[in-house]
Amino acid sequence: xxxxxxxxxxxxxxxxxxxxxxxxxxxxxxxxxxxxxxxxxxxxxxxxxxxxxxxxxxxxxxxxxxxxxxxxxxxxxxxxxxxxxxxxxxxxxxxxxxxxxxxxxxxxxxxxxxxxxxxxxxxxxxxxxxxxxxxxxxxxxxxxxxxxxxxxxxxxxxxxxxxxxxxxxxxxxxxxxxxxxxxxxxxxxxxxxxxxxxxxxxxxxxxxxxxxxxxxx
Amino acid sequence: xxxxxxxxxxxxxxxxxxxxxxxxxxxxxxxxxxxxxxxxxxxxxxxxxxxxxxxxxxxxxxxxxxxxxxxxxxxxxxxxxxxxxxxxxxxxxxxxxxxxxxxxxxxxxxxxxxxxxxxxxxxxxxxxxxxxxxxxxxxxxxxxxxxxxxxxxxxxxxxxxxxxxxxxxxxxxxxxxxxxxxxxxxxxxxxxxxxxxxxxxxxxxxxxxxxxxxxxx
Amino acid sequence: xxxxxxxxxxxxxxxxxxxxxxxxxxxxxxxxxxxxxxxxxxxxxxxxxxxxxxxxxxxxxxxxxxxxxxxxxxxxxxxxxxxxxxxxxxxxxxxxxxxxxxxxxxxxxxxxxxxxxxxxxxxxxxxxxxxxxxxxxxxxxxxxxxxxxxxxxxxxxxxxxxxxxxxxxxxxxxxxxxxxxxxxxxxxxxxxxxxxxxxxxxxxxxxxxxxxxxxxx
Amino acid sequence: xxxxxxxxxxxxxxxxxxxxxxxxxxxxxxxxxxxxxxxxxxxxxxxxxxxxxxxxxxxxxxxxxxxxxxxxxxxxxxxxxxxxxxxxxxxxxxxxxxxxxxxxxxxxxxxxxxxxxxxxxxxxxxxxxxxxxxxxxxxxxxxxxxxxxxxxxxxxxxxxxxxxxxxxxxxxxxxxxxxxxxxxxxxxxxxxxxxxxxxxxxxxxxxxxxxxxxxxx
Numbered sequence: 009x010x011x012x013x014x015x016x017x018x019x020x021x022x023x024x025x026x027x028x029x030x031x032x033x034x035x036x037x038x039x040x041x042x043x044x045x046x047x048x049x050x051x052x053x054x055x056x057x058x059x060x061x062x063x064x065x066x067x068x069x070x071x072x073x074x075x076x077x078x079x080x081x082x083x084x085x086x087x088x089x090x091x092x093x094x095x096x097x098x099x100x101x102x103x104x105x106x107x108x109x110x111x112x113x114x115x116x117x118x119x120x121x122x123x124x125x126x127x128x129x130x131x132x133x134x135x136x137x138x139x140x141x142x143x144x145x146x147x148x149x150x151x152x153x154x155x156x157x158x159x160x161x162x163x164x165x166x167x168x169x170x171x172x173x174x175x176x177x178x179x180x181x182x183x184x185x186x187x188x189x190x191x192x193x194x195x196x197x198x199x200x201x202x203x204x205x206x207x208x209x210x211x212x213x214x215x216x217x218x219x220x221x222x223x224x225x
Numbered sequence: 226x227x228x229x230x231x232x233x234x235x236x237x238x239x240x241x242x243x244x245x246x247x248x249x250x251x252x253x254x255x256x257x258x259x260x261x262x263x264x265x266x267x268x269x270x271x272x273x274x275x276x277x278x279x280x281x282x283x284x285x286x287x288x289x290x291x292x293x294x295x296x297x298x299x300x301x302x303x304x305x306x307x308x309x310x311x312x313x314x315x316x317x318x319x320x321x322x323x324x325x326x327x328x329x330x331x332x333x334x335x336x337x338x339x340x341x342x343x344x345x346x347x348x349x350x351x352x353x354x355x356x357x358x359x360x361x362x363x364x365x366x367x368x369x370x371x372x373x374x375x376x377x378x379x380x381x382x383x384x385x386x387x388x389x390x391x392x393x394x395x396x397x398x399x400x401x402x403x404x405x406x407x408x409x410x411x412x413x414x415x416x417x418x419x420x421x422x423x424x425x426x427x428x429x430x431x432x433x434x435x436x437x438x439x440x441x442x
Numbered sequence: 443x444x445x446x447x448x449x450x451x452x453x454x455x456x457x458x459x460x461x462x463x464x465x466x467x468x469x470x471x472x473x474x475x476x477x478x479x480x481x482x483x484x485x486x487x488x489x490x491x492x493x494x495x496x497x498x499x500x501x502x503x504x505x506x507x508x509x510x511x512x513x514x515x516x517x518x519x520x521x522x523x524x525x526x527x528x529x530x531x532x533x534x535x536x537x538x539x540x541x542x543x544x545x546x547x548x549x550x551x552x553x554x555x556x557x558x559x560x561x562x563x564x565x566x567x568x569x570x571x572x573x574x575x576x577x578x579x580x581x582x583x584x585x586x587x588x589x590x591x592x593x594x595x596x597x598x599x600x601x602x603x604x605x606x607x608x609x610x611x612x613x614x615x616x617x618x619x620x621x622x623x624x625x626x627x628x629x630x631x632x633x634x635x636x637x638x639x640x641x642x643x644x645x646x647x648x649x650x651x652x653x654x655x656x657x658x659x
Numbered sequence: 660x661x662x663x664x665x666x667x668x669x670x671x672x673x674x675x676x677x678x679x680x681x682x683x684x685x686x687x688x689x690x691x692x693x694x695x696x697x698x699x700x701x702x703x704x705x706x707x708x709x710x711x712x713x714x715x716x717x718x719x720x721x722x723x724x725x726x727x728x729x730x731x732x733x734x735x736x737x738x739x740x741x742x743x744x745x746x747x748x749x750x751x752x753x754x755x756x757x758x759x760x761x762x763x764x765x766x767x768x769x770x771x772x773x774x775x776x777x778x779x780x781x782x783x784x785x786x787x788x789x790x791x792x793x794x795x796x797x798x799x800x801x802x803x804x805x806x807x808x809x810x811x812x813x814x815x816x817x818x819x820x821x822x823x824x825x826x827x828x829x830x831x832x833x834x835x836x837x838x839x840x841x842x843x844x845x846x847x848x849x850x851x852x853x854x855x856x857x858x859x860x861x862x863x864x865x866x867x868x869x870x871x872x873x874x875x876x
Contacts, residue, residue, distance in 0.1 A: 013385045017304045023242055025457055027299065030250025030681070033464025038258060040545045041472060045553050053560050061562075074323070075545070082461065083531070087451045097300070101423050104296040111257045128271050128278075154314050168447040206531050223475040230819040234738045240676055244733065247464070247684025255692060314734070318857050323732040328691045335696050345705050345712075399689070448665075459674055467681025474762045475689060479770050488779050509762070513755040517677065517748070538812045602664040640752050 024103055025089055031107050032082045038114045039071045039078075041120070068075040069195065070121035074113055076202040081110065081140050088144065088169060092151050093158045102150060106143035112136055127187045130194055134184035137198070141177045145170065178204060234314040240321055242306055248324050249299045255331045256288045256295075259338070286412065287338035291330055293419040295347035296358050298327065305361065305386065309368050310375045319367060329353055344404045349409055351401035354415075358394045362387065393422060451531040458537055459523055465541050466516045470595060473505045473512075474505045476555070502627065504555035509546055511637040515544065515574050522578060522603065526585050527592045536584060540577035546570055563626045568618035571632070575611045579604065668748040675754055676740055682731045682758050689765045690722045690729075693772070718763045720846065721772035725852040732761065732791050739795065739820060743802050744809045753801060755792035763787055769838065781845055785835035788849070818867055827856060828846045 046060035085106065091097070116136040123129045148169050150156050156168065183197030263277035266279065302323065309316070333353040340346045365386050368374050398413030480494035519540065526533070550570040557563045582603050585591050591600065617631030697711035704716030743750070767787040774780045799820050801871065802808050808817065 013304075013382075016382055016385075017300055020303055020307050023246060023303050024242060026246040026460060029457060030247050030464050030684070031254055031459040032253040033681070034468055034685075035250055036541070037465055037468040037472065037545045037548075040549050043549050045397045045549070046558055048556060051557065052561055057557060057560055057562050059232065061566075068349075072542075075542050079542075081533070083451055083534055083538075086454055086457050087447075090454050091450075101296070104292075104300075104423075107253070108292050111254045114254075115257050115260050115262070122262055122265055123268065123274060126271055126274055128274050132278075133529075165447075165450055168450075172447045173255055187649055189374075195386055206538075230738075230816075230823045231817075233742075233816055234734055237737055237741050240680060241675060243680040244684055247467070247681050248688055250464070251468075251685055251688040255688065275872055298786045317734055318730070321726075321857075324687070325723075325726050331688075332660050332691050332694050332696070339699055340702065340708060343705055343708055345708050349712075424817075460677060463674060463677040464681050467678055468685055471682055471685040471689065471762045471765075477766050479766070479773055482773055485774065488777055491777055491779050495779075506759075509759050510753075513752070517668055517751055517755075520671055520674050521664075524671050527669075527819050577713070599664075599667055602667075604822060606664045640755075 012182055017100070019095050019220060021089060021095045022093060024095060024100060028082075028085060028103065028107060031110055032078055034076050035110055035113050036075060036185075039074050039117055039185075042114065042118050043067055043071060066124045067121040069199075070117050070124065073195065073199055073202065074117040074120075076199070076206060078110065078113060080202060080205055081144070084144055084173075088151070091161045091165065091169075092156050092157050096154065096156065098154070099151060099156065100149065101145045101184055102143060104213060106140050106147065109136060109139040109143060124195070125191050127191060130184060130187040130191045134180065134198075137180050137184075138177060141180075145173045145177075150175075176201065179204075231314050234317070236312050237311060238306060238312045241312060241317060242303075245299075245302060245324060248327055249295055252330050253292060253295050254328055256291050256334055259331065259335050260284055260288060278350060284338040284342045286416075287334050287341065290412065290416050290419065291337075293332040293416070293423060295327065295330060297419060297422055298323075298361070298388070301361055301390075304367070305365055308375050308378045308382065308386075309373050311373060313371065313373065315371070316368060316373065318342040318362045319360060323357050326360060327352060341412070342408050344408060347401060347404040347408045351415075353398065354397050354401075355394060358390055358397075360416065361392045365390075376377065393418070396421075447589045451534070453529050455523060455526060455529045458529060458534060459520075462516075462519060462537065462541060464583070465544055466512055469544055469547050470509060471514050473551055476548065476552050477501055488599050495575045501555040503633075505627065507636065508551040508554075509564065510633070510640060511571060512544065512547060514636060514639055515540075515578070518578055518607075522582055522585070525592050525595045525599065525603075526590050528590060530588065530590065531583050532588070533581065533585060536577060536581045540574050541583065543570060543573040543577060547604065558629070559625050561625060564618060564621040564628055568632075570612050571618075572611060574613075575607055576592065579607045580609075590643060609646055613638075670746050672740060672743060672746045675746060675751060676737075679733075679736060679754065679758060682761055683729055686764050687726060687729050690725050690768055693765065695717055701703065708864060712726070717775045718772040720850075721768050721775065724850050724853065725768040725771075727857060728788060729761065729764060731853060731856055732757075732795070735795055735824075739799055739802070742809050742812045742820075743807050745804070745807060747805065747807065750798065750802060750807065753794060753798045757791050759800065760787060760790040760794060762867055769815065775846070776841070776842050781835060781842045782836040783821050785831065785849075788831050788835075789828060792824055792831075796808060796824045799824075827852070830855075 020191050043064065046057065050060055051057045085103070113136055115131045119129050179201040180198060183194055184199055185194075186197050187194035189214060260281065263274065267277055268274045302320070330353055333350045336346050337350050369383060396418045397415060400411055400418055402411075403414050404411035477498065480491065484494055485491045519537070547570055550567045553563050554567050586600060613635045614632060617635055618628055620631050621628035678685060694715065697708065701711055702708045735755070755814075764787055767784045770780050771784050830852040831849060834845055834852055838845035838849050
């Protein structure tokens, strides 16, 4: 009866979190590893060096954007797991699927850095934002249905997690669609959406909803 | 008396788990690192790029399969360690042997991606599934014999862990043997066995043995 | 209301610590990965090999210095997080910014190892010391203002954390400024400041403020 | 008064353990990354492939030995940290020094794999066994002197940790000295010493000092 074994597998959410942190840490650090320094043969003066580094511009854009993407998904996964009481084997495999799409990020980033004006590349990069988002949505929908969510999680929080993914992914899709006009425009739009999720709420929050200790409780 | 030292070594299962998560995280992320993007010299249009990416096909198969393999072994090791009460030095070294075989996976995968039609390569890849399986079997047999298993682990669970390894490894061996007909057939068979262990039981479980909260307790 | 979601995100300081440890571990290990061994074609005798390794001199200096830098920032971040009671989404993103600058370190180091006599390179390397320092300062200022610091943290400790960053960064800036005389002089000065923070206080501490068990309590 | 800051730094042994696990995990996985697969141009038949893989022989020896070395030092550090009650800044920096020598291991290993018959290379590899051993000795001597060792650690265990390092390092030094006869002889001797520490005591222990549950308590 293999289902007995399946029932005892994947209970340990801490190890899932540790594996995830490891994969995100490696992926985030590898991004910059692909940034090759100018070769000594090209560089004969301070000026040469500065121009050679400036020529890496599109690569810096790609790497900065990918670090933002990874940071957003890392924070999103963490928020979900904080609200899940215990794991199951199914949840483990949904998250392994999520992590597989995360390990693709250095590949998509290199592709984007090298061929930043190609629409096909932007499509692949967008897929690499869409798939982890879809996996996280599935993870939450599954956890809710299977009764894995911590009992002290308010209805409002349960809904906000799904809603957030749907809104963010709609904005990313709209941004990616702009590549039919220009891939650069598309990248600017995606980065703006990302910055909105990473930074802007902080500024807004400060104005309208102060995150003071009292407000946090 | 060196045996005193040996008795105090390797007690910390948490650090063994952390080292394992780190090694799996690095191995999983490195798989995709080896996927080289097409060189700019080859690519002059969107069409060129799409064909160049399509030509990476066999590599994607190899990487997807290896991620599945790593995920299966990670989940398998986690399940075992969850049922072990405390570590010993012997257990540590059995798991270090297991982890050594895991670090070989990026090498076997690159080999498979490059020489996917060679039987010798399929044999090496199969060894890289067989050896970690054998180490996990040894780990469980040793833990049972040495009385390291948590006392609340039912006899049925103890047996299911060994049985599962034996059945899975028999199926992998049968799949690998198909390489005498065709290496591609062999790969299809191995991937099907893997999907069976990763995904299918979820569907079956849903039908026959619902993994609802009540069933999990 | 996205601010609800923002309020529940980033609470888990343990996962932030785990991600940080992973990124530091990868960055520290990758430094040495870039140290290429001499090619077999160059080496025909023991003497050739020793000279080829000696020629790697500037690279060893760059890698040693970078390991020190990473160690200092790792210890600094750890000290801060030990005194913070709980995380918020803002704190998470400040630390993700900090970690992004940490992932740049292997790049800056390779640049320094290759172009150790260029002032522009020294400026970039200094930026890679300045930015993480500034992020850590921001992190502490924010945590203090937002009431996240553990209540048992003495006023004196709160101030010492900020003061230490300001003094250290002033010394680094002074050291970097010496590059207008000579980049080597500048590197010597930065390493001396680093050694002061890593090692020297130990010697001083032993003389004036013994760190015996009683003093630690 | 910077010593106040120094007194609050480095208390968190868990983060030191996590950083160490990360560095060991990356170093262990990177070893095999350097094992380059044969190029497709060289390989025209199953036979070619098998000979090309067999030609990697010396590299496999170097990688296997380095994995053993890393495993031994990982287990040794873990045993020490398990017996230390709390960290200090000095202990942190001793361990960062230890970890720096660990990050060198992939470099020494590549050097050994490429130039396995050179005495200078064997000397460097031996240094990479000697330095981490010396750092661990220093770590334990310091912890004992500074009163950081857990109070329930028997005198006998305290002594056995130091004695073990001294005996093992003497054997490694003797093995390395054999390189004046032949580097291969030296490698065989070092591997035998390593296997003695990793595996043999298990067999001896089984005969004379059974590690049954009762004996472990």
